[in-house]
Structures are given as structure tokens and as C-alpha cells.
Amino acid sequence: MKENIIKQPASASSSPRFVNMGTFMRMERITDLEGLDFAIVGIPFDTASSFRTGARFGPSGIRNISVMIKPNNVILEINILDELKGGDYGDINIVPGYILPSYERIEEELTKIVEAGVIPISLGGDHSITLAELRAVAKEHGPVSLVHFDSHADINEEVFGEKYNHGTPFRRAIEEGLIDPSKSIQIGMRGSLYDPDEHKMAAELGLKLIPSHKMREIGFDETIRQVIERVGDNKVFLTFDIDFVDPAYAPGTGTPEVAGFTSLETLNLIRGLKDLNFVGFDVVEVAPPYDFGEITSLLAANIVFEFLSMLALKKKNSK
Secondary structure, eight states, rough: OOHHHHHHHHTEEEEEEEESSSOOOOOOOOOOTTTTSSSEEEEEEOOOOOOOOGGGHHHHHHHHGGGGGGOOOOOTTHHHHHOOEEEEEOOOOOTOOOOOHHHHHHHHHHHHHHTOOOOEEESSTTTTTTHHHHHHHHHHHBBBBEEEEESSSSOOSTTTBBBEEEEEEHHHHHTOOOGGGGGGGEEOOOOOOSSTTTHHHHHHHHHHOOOOHHHHOOOOHHHHHHHHHHHHTTTEEEEGGGGBOOOOOOBBBSOOSSOOOOOOHHHHHTTTTTSSSEEEEEOOOOOOOSSSHHHHHHHHHHHHHHHHHHHHHHHHOOO
């Protein structure tokens, strides 16, 4: 007679209590990566935030409201799960409060995914996590093009005297050779600044930056054209900070900036990039404690759905 084995819950000393709470769109929880096209990955690290924390609850918030999303994208005319194989990989057990060991864990897990030929779609977490993601992606693909939606450029040399912060990841990524700045672009930057030359710093680093007021002047079609022209056929990592969106539409974030973009404008901009050669995505800085009616998490979930839809369309068209 077999003895009853009672499985104990994971210890909070090794797996933070806010990780692994449900799956995206109620997809299957996956551990075997063989033959998959994509993997949803939660990275609930937020202690590199400079103002409001809370993005550690972003992955669970996004997953919770993602039950509202159905598999058919009417505009792109694609059923994502008819074309793609994938699921929810769960959360990475980051080390709350400690960025360098968290980076090691993020890079280790994403390296497994990327080396298996699977495209990671990460749910943050603050924007510092993207550096560790890019380390994993670049090991497999070399320097990639960065397409960066944000209200902040995140190219500071230091923040509070620290080199690793959610305001520094893309300067570090350039220094480490993870991205090709000549084929990378940042869009949507706005708001008041401490350094009036911050946007000029992007050009000095080799990046192209289109601030939000210039986007309004040239129009969204021209913005999309410039992104596509800049990137070309290069492999692309798309990073989306939810504060790209106006806080009227996405209040649940740590460093909101007014005069942003609507949810409709945001989704249209993303869809306009459907022909790019994506090798990774993330959506970051969703902070549910500051949300109302889950509208920020709902938009983030729909952004992930657009990522999946573009991958599905690309795969369908390649047959």
C-alpha cells in the first residue's frame, strides 16, 4: 500500500509568495520547451524602481485579467493558437531586493528558452529586467535591434550612484554589445527632465529617438515607417514600458507621464510592426497597486496578445 505523499507549498525563502499565480489566457503551464514557438515568462522584480514599486505584482495582474482574451485577432485575421505552439513558463524566482543575483536567474532561465529556439515574451517587473533578458537573447542571436516604447529613454549613466537601475538598462546594453544601436529606435519619450540634453544623449550613443511630440507632428504612419526603416531585416527585441501610454488609460505604473498615447493608438502602432523579425518581447512597469478596474493590466494583456498575433501571422505567411 502506497503512503499518501503530501506535497508542501514552496518555501517563501526560495520562491517569493508573489510568483507563479495562474497562467496567461489560461494556457497550459509548460516546462518542456521542445517544439514550441513561444513561452510566456513572468519576471516579478521591481526593486530597481526609482519612485513607486509594485511591478512585482505585474505578472500576476496581467495573467489574472488575461482570461478576458480570446484567441482570434479580428484585425490581423489570425487565431494565435491555430498557428503557434506555446504556453506559460511560469515566473522566475528572482531575489527580492537584490538586482545582480536576480539578473543571474533571469539570464539563466531565458537562456534555456532562447537556446531551445523559443521566443520569450516576458511580463515585468520594472524595466531593469530587460538588460538580463537581452544578455540571454544576445548569447544566441548576437547584437539585436531594440524597438523601445517608453516615456523615458532609460539611458542614464547612473541613478543614485548605481549602474543597475530601471533608468539605466539600455546604456548598459550598448556597453555590453547586446544591441546594435545603429539599428535600434526609441519612441514616445516625453515629460520634464533633469538633464535637458537627455534625448541628445541617445544620438551620442548611436540610437535614434523619436519623442512623443515629434510622433504627433510626423504622424503614426511615418513613425512606423521610420521604425521599419531603422530596423530593416535585423533580429528585433521589442520592449514595451506601459508608461508609454497616457495614465488616463494606464494609471497602474510606477513613473507615469501625462500627454501620452491612447490604448487604441498603442495597439495600432504595435500592429504596424507585424513584419519585423522578432526574437523576443517584454511588457514592463505594470504596477497593479496603482491600477483602477484592472485597466492597465488589461491593456498589457492585450499588448501581449498583439505580440502573439504578430508571431502567428508571420508563421502563417512563411508556410
